[in-house]
Amino acid sequence: MDDLGLGNMAWKKVAEKNDVAPGKGREFVVDGKKIAIFNQNGFHALDSVCVHQDGSLAPGKLEGDVVECPLHFWHYNIKTGELLDYIKGVKLQTYKVEVKNDGIYLDL
């Protein structure tokens, strides 16, 4: 599914370290793709487009590992990307995050 081969994976700087406030998320467009980075017990990154009706998850309310879509309140685990309501087996793509001295990097 996400087997791009190791050669295609690359760390890319996406944000400055203080771009995402603690307890919040923010959306970044990377190579045309909308990705949400959450600052909640460490940084977590996943596709930010809700599978229901394309709501942006980045401004959603966080509770523990769970973000609530602001539009109709579907819930996702921000560490696994898993949708927690209604449909089984739906997972948003997640990305590894590394915080370096000069910013936040994602493995894309």
Ligand code: FES
């Ligand atoms: S668009 Fe996310 S719950 Fe409807």
